[in-house]
Amino acid sequence: MPAIRGADSKKKTRRGTRGLDQIHADVASKKHLQQHLDTHAPEDLPGFGQHYCVQCAKFFESQMNLEKHTKGKPHKRRLRQLKDEPYSQKEAEAAAGLTTDNGRKEVRESEMVDVVDGVDGVS
Numbered sequence: 001m002p003a004i005r006g007a008d009s010k011k012k013t014r015r016g017t018r019g020l021d022q023i024h025a026d027v028a029s030k031k032h033l034q035q036h037l038d039t040h041a042p043e044d045l046p047g048f049g050q051h052y053c054v055q056c057a058k059f060f061e062s063q064m065n066l067e068k069h070t071k072g073k074p075h076k077r078r079l080r081q082l083k084d085e086p087y088s089q090k091e092a093e094a095a096a097g098l099t100t101d102n103g104r105k106e107v108r109e110s111e112m113v114d115v116v117d118g119v120d121g122v123s
């Protein structure tokens with residue numbers, strides 16, 4: 001749902017959600033996750049940021065709340081969503097027909113030779 005105060009307003013609120021692609025990077029790399037956590041002051045977070053669900057990008061008041069959450073439906077739904085790899089820029093380009101298939105390099109070189117020959121014929 002588009003936010004009334006513009007696309008960025010969701011990021012600025014407490015309820016702002018983290019994108020699935022970002023969470024994918026969080027799960028894959030501790031450093032990426034730490035960078036995200038470093039943007040928050042522990043005293044501003046529920047439970048001082050001690051109880052964090054990486055997959056849902058959510059903080060919880062206590063370990064018990066976190067455990068309850070990991071057994072719940074929203075968390076399991078999120079795990080299912082995260083099973084699919086996020087779309088990469090490369091996939092988007094491939095869908096638009098812009099392939100970078102290095103295996104076809106030889107074909108391209110012969111095409112280039114043809115083009116050069118054509119130019120020679122004109123001059």
Ligand SMILES: [Zn+2]
Nearest residue numbers: 053055056075
């Ligand atoms: Zn969760």
